[in-house]
Amino acid sequence: MGWATSDPDFRVKLLRFVDVLPSLRTAGAVADHVRQYFREGTPLPVRIGSAVAGTGAFRPVLSKVVRQGVFTMADRFIGGAGPEEAIPRLWEMVNGGTAYTVDLLGEAVLAEGEADVYLRRYLDLIDVLAREAERHEAPADVRKPNVSVKLSALTAHFEPAAPEATWTAVRKRLLPLLTAARERGVFVNIDMEQHRLKDATHYILEQVLMEDAFREWEDAGVVVQAYLKDASEDIARIRVLAERRETAITVRLVKGAYWDEETLLARQEHREAPVFEDKAATDLNYELCTRQLVAAYPHLRPAFGTHNPRTLTQAILHTERAGIPREHVEFQMLYGMAEGLRRAVQEQGYRTRVYVPAGEILPGMAYLVRRLLENTSNESWLMHRHEEGDAEDLLRMPVASERADHAEAPRFRNETPALWHEPGVRAAMDDAVKSVRTSFGAHYALSVGGRSVDTTERDTISYPAEPAVALGTVARADTSHVDLAVAAARAAIPGWRDLGASGRAGVLREAADAIAARQFEFAATMVFESGKPWAEANGDVIEAIDYLRYYAGRAEELAPGLDLSVPGENNRYAYEPRGVAVVIAPWNFPLAIITGMAGAALAAGCTAILKPAEQSPIVAAKLVAVLQDAGVPGAAVQYLPGPGETAGAALVAHPGVDVIAFTGSNAVGLGIIQEAAVVHPGQRNVKRAVVEMGGKNAIIVDEDADLDQAVAGVVASAFGYAGQKCSACSRVVTVGSARAEFRTRLAAAVESLVAGAPHDPYTYLPPVISAEAKARIEEYARIGHEDGRLGAGGPRGAEDDRRDGYRNPQAAQD
C-alpha cells in the first residue's frame, strides 16, 4: 500500500489486478495476469514476481502467494465470508461498547433467482444476528442487531422510469425482510446507491414505511449522500415522510460511494454531474446537511458516517448545541478504517457503529477496491494519519475550488439522454404518450415538390402491443410520384446547394432544436408506431438530434476544401453535393437512421427523398415536417412512403438519382447494390450506394471478464428493444472457464426480463414489430429447441399466449 500511495501508476495496476483476480479460476490465469499487469514500471520486487510468472514451476506457487496476499488485504476490511464467520468479530466490538451494522457483499442481481438468493441471505443474517444478540449480555443499544440493505438487489428490474412498478416488484421481497427484522428486533438501514436509483428508492421507502405494519416501526434508517448536489432535498423529503408517519427515521449521512461512476456517466452523457466534482465542496455540503439534519430532530435521528475529523467535530458541535440526546446520535465508520478516530469519539461518550461488510471475498472485490482506493488516495484524510502537527490543517473549513471551465466549447456534443429518475421528465413523457394517443386516426399524405399529395391507396399503421389499435393511415407512393419527386429534387439542387454549408447547417441545427423541443412527442410516436420502450425511444430521438448537428458541423468543416497547392500552382480541392439522394430507411431506428441518412445528404447540399420503412412512416412524416419548417425547401426534402417493391425499387432504379442511402436487410441491400450499379440511359452519374446491412454481432466474454458486467452488457445488447436493433448482440463467444457461470447467469437474467407493452415504462422487453417477426422468432426457438440446447426462452405454455401483442418469445440458444 505504501508503493500504491507513492506510485500512481502502480496503484492503477494493483487495483485493476485486485479487481480482476476473482475472475481468475486457475493458477495459470493468475500467473499470466501477474506477468501482464506488472511487467513494466512497477517496484522491483513486483517486477521480479512478474518475471518468474512465466516459469512453469513457479506458477502455482505464485498464484497461491498472490491470492493469499489479497485475502490478507481483504481480511482487513471485510468482516468474514458470511454471518457465522463475522460473529466473533462483531461481538468483540459489541463487548467493547461499539455497535455494528452488517452489509452482505455479493454479485449484482441480474435475475429474479438472484434476488431470491439475496433475500434468503438477509433472512439468514437477521436470524443469526438476532439469535446471537439474545445469547449475549451487552447494553441494549449496543448489542441491537443492525443490517444494511440495497433495494436494487431485491429485484432484477429496478426501473427509475417506473417507481410504482418497481415498488410492486421490490415489495414482495422487502416486506418479508422488514417483517423478519421487526419480529426479531433488528434495525434495517436502506443504503443509497446510484443517483438515478434515488428517486425510486425514496418512493419505495415512502410506500413501505407508510404501510400499517411499519408506520410505527422505529428501526428503519436511510442514507443521504452529501456528495450529491441535491442532498438537502433528500433530507427534506425524508423529514416529510417521518412527519407524515409520526415515527422517527434514522438518517445516515455519508459522503457517497459512487463518485467515479456518477462523474463518468455524466461525462458520457454530456450533462452536469449530480455530484460535486471537488472533494472540498462535498465536505462543505456535508456540513450544511449536518445542520439540516440536526434541525430535523426528533423527526430524523442523525448518524454521521465520516472519517473526517473536521466533519465529525462539526457534527458533534451541532448536535450538542441543539441539545440532541447522545443516545439519538451516532457516528459510523467503516470496518478496518479510522479505528483510532472512532475510539476517540467513543471516549467522548458518543455512540459509534462500525459498518461491517461480509461475504465471499472474491465477489466482494469491488468493495475491497473502493477501500483500497481510499487508503491510497492522496486526497484521503487517512493519508494524513502519520503526519504530525497538522491538527489545524485537518480542522480547517473546507474551501470549494472554483469549477474549472472547460477550455473550449467542444465542436460537437451529444444530446443528453432523458433522466427518467427526474419526476418532471417522467411526467413529460407520460403526457406525450397520452397526447399521441389522442392523435390516433390521423392521415399522413405524401410531400412531393413542396406540396401535400394524397393517394387513394392507404396503409394503416397499428400498435404492435395492441394490433387492433390503429395509429393512423399513410398515403402510398407509386412510380408516378417517384418521377415527380425526382424531377423536383433535381430542380431543387441549385437553390439548396447555393445556400452554402453554413446556411444549410443553420437550417439543420434549427430542425435539431425543434426535435429536441418536441422530443417526448417524437419518442411517444415511436412507442406506439414501432413498439419502442421509453428509454429506447428516447435514445432514438436523441441520436436523430445528434445526427443533424453532427453532419451540420462536418459539412461546415469540409466546406473550405483543401489547399493542395505546390510551388507555382494554385490547387484547390473542393466538395460539391453529388445530387439527388434517396434515403431508404429501416423501421428499427425509425427516426435516428432516416434522420442520419437524410441529414448527411442535406448537410452536403444534396436534395433528399425519404422513403421510410413501411412499418414506421408516421415518425418520418413528423421529421419531414420539422425539416421543412426549419427551412429545408419542400422539394429538397420529400416524403414518399410506399412499398419497397414498388416505390423503393423505382427510386433505386431512377436515372435521376445520384446517391442511395439504405439501411436494412442483406437481401434488399444486395439488390440495391446491384441495381445501383446499372447506368441507365440519361443518367449523369454512376450511383453511389451507401448500404448498411445486417450482421451477426458477437460479444467476446474473456476468461477474466467481470460477469456482473458481461451478463448485463449482453442482456442490454441482445434484448434491448427485443433484439431488433442492427447492433444487437446475436452471438456470444465465451473464453475457457468463463462459460459455465456466464451461461447460467445469462439464462436467468433473460428469463427475468420484464415483457410488456412499450407504453408502460416498466417494460423492458416489448412485443416485436409484427406477427411475421413473432412467427420467425418462434420458428428459430423451435429449431433451437430441436437442434440445440435452449438456455432460456423458447416455446411457451398456454398461459403466456394470453398476453396481448406480438409478444417476443426471445430465445437464448446454447
Add this chain to the structure above:
Amino acid sequence: MGWATSDPDFRVKLLRFVDVLPSLRTAGAVADHVRQYFREGTPLPVRIGSAVAGTGAFRPVLSKVVRQGVFTMADRFIGGAGPEEAIPRLWEMVNGGTAYTVDLLGEAVLAEGEADVYLRRYLDLIDVLAREAERHEAPADVRKPNVSVKLSALTAHFEPAAPEATWTAVRKRLLPLLTAARERGVFVNIDMEQHRLKDATHYILEQVLMEDAFREWEDAGVVVQAYLKDASEDIARIRVLAERRETAITVRLVKGAYWDEETLLARQEHREAPVFEDKAATDLNYELCTRQLVAAYPHLRPAFGTHNPRTLTQAILHTERAGIPREHVEFQMLYGMAEGLRRAVQEQGYRTRVYVPAGEILPGMAYLVRRLLENTSNESWLMHRHEEGDAEDLLRMPVASERADHAEAPRFRNETPALWHEPGVRAAMDDAVKSVRTSFGAHYALSVGGRSVDTTERDTISYPAEPAVALGTVARADTSHVDLAVAAARAAIPGWRDLGASGRAGVLREAADAIAARQFEFAATMVFESGKPWAEANGDVIEAIDYLRYYAGRAEELAPGLDLSVPGENNRYAYEPRGVAVVIAPWNFPLAIITGMAGAALAAGCTAILKPAEQSPIVAAKLVAVLQDAGVPGAAVQYLPGPGETAGAALVAHPGVDVIAFTGSNAVGLGIIQEAAVVHPGQRNVKRAVVEMGGKNAIIVDEDADLDQAVAGVVASAFGYAGQKCSACSRVVTVGSARAEFRTRLAAAVESLVAGAPHDPYTYLPPVISAEAKARIEEYARIGHEDGRLGAGGPRGAEDDRRDGYRNPQAAQD
C-alpha cells in the same frame, strides 16, 4: 513605386495587375480588374480608384488613366514599340558616347510561323540599325549596331533532350540572321535563357561559330549567368570554343533573369536549384567569374552587365590588373536604370553599353514586370540610391549566408524528373534505349502463386512506331489461371498482412528504389512498348516510384488507427486489409497506374493480382519481378496478362476477389461496376470496385489569360503523348475576347508539333498505340472536317502517309 517599395502586399497586387493588363481588351475588363485587385489593403487613393471602378461612367476614364499610367512606367524601361521608334533614343545615346544593344520583346514562340516572324523582325532590325549607323557620325565602336537574340525564339521546338536535332531546327533561321549581321557589320549577342536550355544553347553556338562562314567572325557574343552554380563551367566551355576557332568571343557576364522560375521549378521537382538562392552568393560568384573571364582574355572579351557598385569596382580592378585594353572591356546596364552609375563608369574612360528592349509594350509586359520587381525589391541595390553615407556598405565584400536547412524532412517527396539537359542523363537514356532493343524477342510467362507459368497461346507485342518490329511475346492467362491465382492470393493474405504496415512499407520502398535505379530501362521499355516519348516515359516511371513511396507512407500513417474512446469506454478504430485485390490496368500509363493501384493494395496488406493492358504487358512483367525481388511474396503479387474479355472478366467475377481496381474506358469500367455488384455464392464480401474512367477534360481560358501560357499549357495537355492520357485536355472553353487570338495561336502551335518515333528524343508527337486508334482518330478528323471547322490537323495528303507507324493525325477542331 514608393508604395510598392514600402508595402509588399500592394507590390504583389500591382505587379500582378501590370502583368494581366495586356490581356484586358476592353475598358470594362480593366475597370473590373482594378476593382478586384485593389479593393482591399491598398493605399487609400488606389482604394478610391478601385471603389469608383464599379461606377459605369467612370469605367472608360479609369481604364484610360490606368493604361496611360502603365505606358508611362513602360516608357521608362522600353526603348520604343519597334526599331523605328527606338532609333532617336539610341542615337541620343550614341551621340553621348554610349553604345547600345537592342533586344526585341515579344510573345513566346510556340509555332514555326511565330519563329519566322521573329526572324523577320530581327532581319528588319539589323537592316534599320545598319542603315542608321551608316548615316551618322560617331566613333566606330560606339555606333556599331548591336542586337541581342534568344535562340529559343528561332524554333517552335527547342528540345533540351535533343541538342543535335534542335540545332538542325534552329540553324535554318540562325544562319540567315548571322549572315545578315555579318554582312551589315552588326554585332550579335546570344542571350542565355533558362538553365534547362543552356546546354543546347552552348551546343548550337559550338556548331554555328565553327562553321566556315562564322569561324573568324569577331562580332559574336554570348551570355554567362553568375547566379548559376555552374557558371564557371560555362566560361570554361566558351573559352574552349574560342580557342578552337581562334577568334575571340565576347562574354556578357550577368547575374541572370530567370531566378524566380528556376527556383520555383526546382522546388516543384524536388531538386536542388541550379541557381544560388542567396543574393550574396550570386554576387560572390560574379566576382569569381570576373577573375575567370579576365584570365581567359584575349580568347574571351569581358562585358560586365551589372548595376552593383562593388561588382563593378571589382571588374575594373581585375581588368586593370590584367592589363586588358579598355576597348576590349565593356560595362552594360539596362535602359532606364542606374543611369548615374553608368555615367560614372563612362567618365572613368570605360566603354558602356545600354541594353535597350524594344517592342509592343503590352506583349513586353513580362520584361516590364521584371524591371518593376527589381526597382521595388528591398534587396536591390537600386533601393540604396537615395541613402547617404553608405559607400562602405555598398562596396563591402558579399557574404553568402548559410543555406537554411529545411526544418523537417518532408513525409513524402516526389521523385525528380530526368534533367535532359544534363549530358549524362541523355547518355543513360540513350544507352537504355539501345539496351532494350537488344532484349527484343524475349518471352514473358505468367507469375502464379510464386511460380512462372507458361501457356501455349502467346501474344506478340510490337513497337507502335515500327509495327513490324516485335518486342517480345507474352503468355496469355485463361480462367484456370485465374482460379489458381485467386486461391494463391487468398492463402497469401495472412503472411503479407502480418508483416505489418511498416514491414510492407519497407518492401515497397525497396521496390521503389529498385525502379529508380533502373529508371531508364523502365522508361526505354515504355518507349518501345507504348510509344512513349522520352519525357513522357520518364514521367511515367517517376510517378510509379512516387506511388510506391506514397502508399507505403500512407499505410504507415493509417496503421495505428484511431482512438475513439469516450469516458468509460475504450474504443479503437483499426484498419484491416480487405483481402484479394485485382488490378486491371490501362496501357496509356503502363507503369505508373498499375504500380499505383497495386501499391495501394499491397501497402494496405491486400494481396494483388495484376492484369496489365493487352498493349503493355512487358513493363508490368518487369514491375512484378521488381516487387517480388524486393520481398513481396510471389503469391501476394501475381502477374496475369490476358484478354480483358476472358482473363479480366473471370477475375472481376471471381467470388474470391474482394477489391477491383480498374483504370480504363467507360464501357469496361461500367461493366465492372455492374459485375462487381453481384454477390456470388461463396463470396465473403461485397466487392469494392475502384473504377477510374474517361472524361472530357476541359481547360478554361479566361479573358485575362496569358496566352503564351494558355497555348503552351493546352498543347502540352492535349497533345502530350499524342493526347492518349486520361488527363489529356479534350475541350477548351475560351471566355469572350480571348477566343480569336487563342484559336489562331493554338492551331499554329499544333501544326508545328514535331511528329516522329518515340525513341528519337526530338519527337514530341509519337504514333498512337495501334492501327485501330489511328483509324478512330482519322474518323474523328473526317467528321470534324465535314461537320465543323478544323483548326489544325485533319485528313492529310499523300506525302504524310509515307511516314511509318500509327502516325497520329491529331485534329484540333473548332
